Amino acid sequence: MLAYITRRLVYGMVTLLALSAIVFSLLQMTGGGPLDRLKLNPRMGPYIQQLTELWGLDQPAWKQYMTWLKNYTTIEELSLQNALPIIAIVGGAAATYGLVKYVRRQWKGLAVVGVWAVALFVAVSNTTIRFNWGTSFSGSGDVWDLVWSRAGATFRLGLTALAIALIIGVPLGIYQAVRQYSFFDQLGTIGAFIAFSTPIFIIGIALQILLALYLEKWTGVKLFYVTGMNDPGYSDMSAMGKLVDTLQHLILPAVSIALISLAGYARFQRASMLEVLHSDYLRTAKAKGLPRRKVIVKHALRNAMIPIVTLVSLDLAFMIGGAIITESIFGWPGIGRLYIKAITEIDYPLVMAIVMVIGIGLIIMNIVADILYGVLDPRVRYD
Amino acid sequence: MTEPGGDIGEAPVQPDEALGLAVEPVTQWDLFSSRLRRHRLAMISTVFLMLLMTVVILAPAMESAGWIDDPTKGLVDANGRILRNISPRASDGEVFYTEIIDSQQVTFEASPTALLLGSDDLGRSVFTRIIFGGRASLTVGLVTGFLVASLGTVFGSLAGFYPGGVDQSLMRFTDLVLGLPLLPVAIVVGRILPEIEFLPSFIRTGPFGIAMLIGFLAWGGLARIVRAEFLSLREKEFVEAARAAGAGDNRIVFRHILPNAMSPIIVQTTLIIGAAIIIEAALSFLGFGVKPPTPTWGAMVSQGGRQAVRGFWWEMVFSGAALVTTVLAINFLGDGLRDALDPTQTIERK
Numbered sequence: 001m002l003a004y005i006t007r008r009l010v011y012g013m014v015t016l017l018a019l020s021a022i023v024f025s026l027l028q029m030t031g032g033g034p035l036d037r038l039k040l041n042p043r044m045g046p047y048i049q050q051l052t053e054l055w056g057l058d059q060p061a062w063k064q065y066m067t068w069l070k071n072y073t074t075i076e077e078l079s080l081q082n083a084l085p086i087i088a089i090v091g092g093a094a095a096t097y098g099l100v101k102y103v104r105r106q107w108k109g110l111a112v113v114g115v116w117a118v119a120l121f122v123a124v125s126n127t128t129i130r131f132n133w134g135t136s137f138s139g140s141g142d143v144w145d146l147v148w149s150r151a152g153a154t155f156r157l158g159l160t161a162l163a164i165a166l167i168i169g170v171p172l173g174i175y176q177a178v179r180q181y182s183f184f185d186q187l188g189t190i191g192a193f194i195a196f197s198t199p200i201f202i203i204g205i206a207l208q209i210l211l212a213l214y215l216e217k218w219t220g221v222k223l224f225y226v227t228g229m230n231d232p233g234y235s236d237m238s239a240m241g242k243l244v245d246t247l248q249h250l251i252l253p254a255v256s257i258a259l260i261s262l263a264g265y266a267r268f269q270r271a272s273m274l275e276v277l278h279s280d281y282l283r284t285a286k287a288k289g290l291p292r293r294k295v296i297v298k299h300a301l302r303n304a305m306i307p308i309v310t311l312v313s314l315d316l317a318f319m320i321g322g323a324i325i326t327e328s329i330f331g332w333p334g335i336g337r338l339y340i341k342a343i344t345e346i347d348y349p350l351v352m353a354i355v356m357v358i359g360i361g362l363i364i365m366n367i368v369a370d371i372l373y374g375v376l377d378p379r380v381r382y383d
Numbered sequence: 384m385t386e387p388g389g390d391i392g393e394a395p396v397q398p399d400e401a402l403g404l405a406v407e408p409v410t411q412w413d414l415f416s417s418r419l420r421r422h423r424l425a426m427i428s429t430v431f432l433m434l435l436m437t438v439v440i441l442a443p444a445m446e447s448a449g450w451i452d453d454p455t456k457g458l459v460d461a462n463g464r465i466l467r468n469i470s471p472r473a474s475d476g477e478v479f480y481t482e483i484i485d486s487q488q489v490t491f492e493a494s495p496t497a498l499l500l501g502s503d504d505l506g507r508s509v510f511t512r513i514i515f516g517g518r519a520s521l522t523v524g525l526v527t528g529f530l531v532a533s534l535g536t537v538f539g540s541l542a543g544f545y546p547g548g549v550d551q552s553l554m555r556f557t558d559l560v561l562g563l564p565l566l567p568v569a570i571v572v573g574r575i576l577p578e579i580e581f582l583p584s585f586i587r588t589g590p591f592g593i594a595m596l597i598g599f600l601a602w603g604g605l606a607r608i609v610r611a612e613f614l615s616l617r618e619k620e621f622v623e624a625a626r627a628a629g630a631g632d633n634r635i636v637f638r639h640i641l642p643n644a645m646s647p648i649i650v651q652t653t654l655i656i657g658a659a660i661i662i663e664a665a666l667s668f669l670g671f672g673v674k675p676p677t678p679t680w681g682a683m684v685s686q687g688g689r690q691a692v693r694g695f696w697w698e699m700v701f702s703g704a705a706l707v708t709t710v711l712a713i714n715f716l717g718d719g720l721r722d723a724l725d726p727t728q729t730i731e732r733k
Binding site for chain 1: 559563564567571578579658665688692695715718
């Protein structure tokens with residue numbers, strides 16, 4: 001298991017190196033430099049030379065890349081805000097030892113993963129850590145601050161979308177499988193086909209125009225907002241008002257990201273449930289006279305829900321793409337929109353930082369999903 | 384196929400023929416096409432896609448025949464005012480467009496279909512632009528499909544047929560390509576593509592560049608599928624028999640394994656074509672795809688969305704519908720092909 005994780009991490013590192021090299025060399029191929037935009041401003045004239053030297057743009061490309069790589073991976077500041085991180089890590093280790101030693105149940109693996117998720121969250125949220133990711137070329141300030149100030153919005157959007165897709169998609173697929181070839185099942189199949197064939201931006205714009213704009217125009221009810229994450233007067237609202245305001249802004253973009261994934265999860269869950277429903281042990285369960293509900297809930301559901309973990313991890317890359325598109329439609333102040341802005345202005349440090357954050361996130365999530373899959377399904381062995 | 388012994392002397396009379404019961408041989412193709420024909424949606428989709436393909440290929444001819452207009456020129460009325468955001472209507476013969484020939488402004492009558500689906504913000508015919516936009520979308524779909532099919536098959540079959548070092552290195556490379564986040568990388572390439580000076584201009588701004596970009600990023604999935612097929616097929620008895628009969632690697636791969644691995648390749652390529660059209664549209668929507676003035680459905684949805692906010696819904700609705708319908712048809716066709724190419728499947732459709 002440890003060897004497997006190590007190997008995956010090494011491959012992940014190689015992928016990240018390749019990703020950074022590819023994107024960096026692509027950015028080098030642009031006709032003009034990143035200072036073209038600044039050169040248009042006559043008052044910037046005297047500073048161009050200075051900035052070129054400061055940002056190392058006069059160096060050959062490979063030197064710039066090495067400098068970037070060194071800076072990107074160098075910790076600039078690392079300090080503990082309090083003793084909680086140490087307590088969390090020690091506690092996590094102790095809990096892992098206890099679980100491994102004294103618990104012999106099937107849920108042991110899941111408990112270990114859960115303990116470490118909580119421990120790492122506590123540790124990270126009570127630590128101040130900064131990497132030197134450089135300064136934005138387009139004058140937006142320090143890249144590290146910029147990326148993390150926007151990350152929260154994207155996490156909120158992405159997690160909501162994932163939750164919507166899972167909470168609706170999985171039960172939908174199970175229901176379709178249990179009532180195979182019923183009218184509802186056929187409807188779901190057609191719906192999934194249409195969802196797969198509809199680009200996210202069409203869903204996003206359609207939802208925005210119909211539910212946020214025209215609904216208000218036609219009925220006078222303001223149910224959803226067209227853009228943004230919160231109302232300008234957000235800080236003066238009551239707790240209830242804040243929640244309602246957040247949901248009014250959040251639901252439409254989250255649904256537009258979630259819809260296609262939702263259809264995918266339902267299809268996948270349906271297929272996996274059907275496979276289990278036709279398996280021998282389920283026939284045995286039925287033959288020995290268990291009630292239908294018990295057969296489905298106790299025997300079929302548990303096994304049929306394991307494979308969705310893999311699908312979710314594979315789907316994350318798609319969701320990130322969806323977030324980039326949806327954020328630019330709904331004016332959501334997240335990483336995706338920042339990325340579009342950075343690319344448009346060819347802002348090297350910002351583009352590189354965001355691409356790498358996305359790459360790192362995907363690789364970690366894939367490894368976590370693989371471990372989780374093995375934990376949930378004892379038949380899986382890593383070698 | 385020659386019957387055994389059929390070449391020597393007279394052809395032996397088949398007993399069935401002698402009895403007047405001649406049997407038509409049922410080939411794999413017959414089985415496939417009869418199964419495909421039973422998939423009603425796939426058949427409708429095939430007809431639709433063929434129609435679309437014909438229209439799109441003939442678009443320049445239709446333009447010169449005067450059935451549709453120039454997709455880059457604004458329509459004007461009899462007084463020379465640009466007809467912006469005109470709602471869909473049948474032609475009333477009052478629509479023109481102007482062209483500058485020898486520094487003289489010449490006014491031509493626009494085609495009868497000019498305002499069939501309305502006009503956009505710059506007064507251009509939405510109907511014409513949708514037809515020309517289909518050119519970009521289908522070019523991207525087909526070129527990407529071709530690239531993915533060839534790259535995926537070559538990499539996958541090499542890795543699957545030669546285990547060990549070749550397999551390992553090729554699959555590591557495939558993993559690496561699959562590990563790249565597709566849309567963020569595609570956006571970077573789409574942004575800088577027009578500025579790469581050593582590339583010919585049709586790649587820099589046209590659909591070919593975008594198609595190649597998507598193709599080079601998207602072949603990994605197919606390579607894995609082909610490799611898995613090869614791994615299982617190369618252990619089969621018929622391959623062993625062929626080898627025992629003295630067949631070389633070439634013959635085994637091209638006559639025995641590849642034909643049997645064809646069905647996942649065909650199905651996967653069909654689905655990739657649909658996905659590529661969506662990705663191209665998304666890139667054009669964000670402004671990193673095919674560059675204006677070449678019309679694309681993605682860019683039309685983007686522009687049309689801004690007009691739809693003001694109540695001019697037609698550009699967005701029609702271009703979006705064209706996009707969704709086309710991709711839907713491709714996906715239905717892929718589904719039909721999957722059913723038809725899988726001989727073990729029994730079709731339970733009504």
